[in-house]
Amino acid sequence: MDGxxxxxxxxxxxxxxxxxxxxxxxxxxxxxFALILSLVLGIIFGLMATSGKxxxxxxxxxxxxxxxxxxxxxxxxxxxxxxxxxxKSLGIVVTGIISLGIYHGAYMAEVVRAGxxxxxxxxxxxxxxxxxxxxxxxxxIILPQSIKIILPPMVxxxxxxxxxxxxxxxxxxxxxxxxxxxxxxxxxxxxxxxPAYLVSGLxxxxxxxxxxxxASIWENSLKKRELKTAEAVKTISEGVVTK
Amino acid sequence: xxxxxxSLSILKNPAIxxxxxxxxxxxxxxxxxxxxxxxxxxxxxxxxRNYCTTKKTRIFKWLATAYIEIFRNTPLLLWIFxxxxxxxxxxxxxxKMFGLTSVEVKLLFKGATxxxxxxxxxxxxxxxxxxxxxxxxxxxxxHSQGFNTVQIMIYIILPQAYRNIVPTLLSQVITTIxxxxxxxxxxxxxxxxxxxxxxxxxxxxxxxxxxNVSDVFVLLGAAAIIYFIINFTLSSIVRYMQKHPRxxxxxxxxx
Numbered sequence: 001m002d003g004x005x006x007x008x009x010x011x012x013x014x015x016x017x018x019x020x021x022x023x024x025x026x027x028x029x030x031x032x033f034a035l036i037l038s039l040v041l042g043i044i045f046g047l048m049a050t051s052g053k054x055x056x057x058x059x060x061x062x063x064x065x066x067x068x069x070x071x072x073x074x075x076x077x078x079x080x081x082x083x084x085x086x087x088k089s090l091g092i093v094v095t096g097i098i099s100l101g102i103y104h105g106a107y108m109a110e111v112v113r114a115g116x117x118x119x120x121x122x123x124x125x126x127x128x129x130x131x132x133x134x135x136x137x138x139x140x141i142i143l144p145q146s147i148k149i150i151l152p153p154m155v156x157x158x159x160x161x162x163x164x165x166x167x168x169x170x171x172x173x174x175x176x177x178x179x180x181x182x183x184x185x186x187x188x189x190x191x192x193x194x195p196a197y198l199v200s201g202l203x204x205x206x207x208x209x210x211x212x213x214x215a216s217i218w219e220n221s222l223k224k225r226e227l228k229t230a231e232a233v234k235t236i237s238e239g240v241v242t243k
Numbered sequence: 244x245x246x247x248x249x250s251l252s253i254l255k256n257p258a259i260x261x262x263x264x265x266x267x268x269x270x271x272x273x274x275x276x277x278x279x280x281x282x283x284x285x286x287x288x289x290x291x292r293n294y295c296t297t298k299k300t301r302i303f304k305w306l307a308t309a310y311i312e313i314f315r316n317t318p319l320l321l322w323i324f325x326x327x328x329x330x331x332x333x334x335x336x337x338x339k340m341f342g343l344t345s346v347e348v349k350l351l352f353k354g355a356t357x358x359x360x361x362x363x364x365x366x367x368x369x370x371x372x373x374x375x376x377x378x379x380x381x382x383x384x385x386h387s388q389g390f391n392t393v394q395i396m397i398y399i400i401l402p403q404a405y406r407n408i409v410p411t412l413l414s415q416v417i418t419t420i421x422x423x424x425x426x427x428x429x430x431x432x433x434x435x436x437x438x439x440x441x442x443x444x445x446x447x448x449x450x451x452x453x454x455n456v457s458d459v460f461v462l463l464g465a466a467a468i469i470y471f472i473i474n475f476t477l478s479s480i481v482r483y484m485q486k487h488p489r490x491x492x493x494x495x496x497x498x
Contacts, residue, residue, distance in 0.1 A: 065471075065475060065478075066471065068474075068478075069417070069470065069471045069474035069475050069478060070421070070467045070470045070471055070474070071420075071421040071422075071424035071435060071470060072421070072424075073424040073425065073427060073435055074424060074435055074438075074463060074466055074467055074470065075467075077435075077439060077463060078459065078463045078464075078467070081442065081459040081463070082456055082459045082460065082463075085454060085455060085456045085458070085459055086456045159316065163316075163317070163318040163319075164318070165318075166318035166319070166320040166321065167320075167425075169320060169428055170427060170428055170439075177318060177320050177321055177324070180321075180324075181324060193328045193329070194329070197321060197324065197325050197328075200321065201313075201317045201321055201325075204316065204317045204318060204321070205313065205316045205317055208315075208316035208317070209312060209316045212312075212315060212316055
């Protein structure tokens with residue numbers, strides 16, 4: 001086992017730097033496509049959950065509960081082996097994108113649902129009274145207001161999505177963690193544990209830290225603004241009462 | 244549908260059933276222990292990050308912040324691999340126990356350590372949310388009654404903070420149960436890994452001599468149902484608690 005300060009180990013990592021870059025590329029590529037899929041699913045099921053039609057709400061609820069209450073690894077294995085044993089394998093990367101997209105789609109749906117649910121009912125009624133149809137109401141009135149509530153938790157989900165690409169290891173994945181592991185255990189490349197793990201952890205950190213920091217700053221400023229509005233409303237109503 | 248019957252007959256085998264349920268037990272124990280220790284570590288981290296703000300103690304605040312941010316922004320699997328190589332293993336534990344071989348005990352110890360370290364960083368942020376939700380006036384009230392800072396923390400702030408975060412901690416148990424399936428990557432101990440092992444050996448048990456699609460559906464489906472029952476029960480409890488808080492909100496109390 002080479003230590004953290006062994007020069008030969010670092011040289012080995014530097015020589016095989018393309019492995020890490022390839023892993024980072026694969027992870028970001030999968031995360032990007034899975035993100036698109038999860039956004040599509042999240043918006044569809046989130047809108048279904050707030051549509052007010054019972055059967056659409058039930059469908060959305062079942063999707064969210066089933067996906068959120070089982071591990072991603074299980075879903076991934078299910079999809080991968082079901083396809084593999086029926087002879088229609090899609091390849092690791094595509095399978096990974098699909099199951100990551102479905103998994104995070106459920107979380108996105110909850111985020112969208114919460115965001116739309118936070119809009120006062122009067123806004124929906126006002127839009128309807130002005131003769132807006134469903135699409136117009138959502139597009140012009142509701143979504144612009146809920147987007148600022150939706151975005152911070154959505155960014156958090158993106159961070160989770162990027163971290164969860166490591167699940168692909170169990171089906172022999174091509175993501176950053178899997179490639180790092182095969183690098184440190186490989187016959188010709190093996191041994192440089194500390195530098196390799198440090199490098200791959202650092203790559204994840206560089207990608208995820210700005211996103212999660214952005215999300216938390218955003219969330220805090222939203223909370224502060226809400227508090228201010230609440231106080232303003234309170235003082236106004238108190239003023240009305242005392243008059 | 245003879246292959247499906249063959250696959251279903253796997254689940255009728257008592258040896259396999261007990262094998263699966265041992266996996267369930269391990270999943271639950273690992274998760275509960277991880278969250279339990281996570282609450283302890285996480286509370287310390289949260290307190291340090293929130294209240295070590297004087298010039299002398301600021302270094303500890305930075306350390307706690309670094310710990311939390313590093314673990315939150317890197318995948319669990321990386322930490323499992325790191326602990327596998329670098330975390331010291333006490334030799335006296337290296338023996339057969341809980342029906343595991345000594346090698347498996349070692350892997351369980353290291354994997355669980357990674358899970359605990361990872362979970363405690365998330366719980367630290369949850370506890371911090373709870374601490375921040377306690378009104379500032381509570382500190383002042385405590386000080387005015389002659390409590391010192393430690394007493395204020397133990398008797399006034401922490402009890403209120405913990406009571407506020409019980410639902411969030413329970414949902415963290417759900418997340419940890421799901422996260423414990425990451426241990427399937429290194430050892431055959433908990434539910435996910437056991438089902439995966441059964442799947443690869445399904446040809447021995449289903450009577451058809453080969454692994455079929457129906458085996459995937461039956462075995463992984465059974466695991467999915469088990470996970471779902473556990474987690475759905477927990478998440479229903481969480482929802483109930485959020486709807487019926489034991490302490491009414493401040494506004495309701497005032498009204």
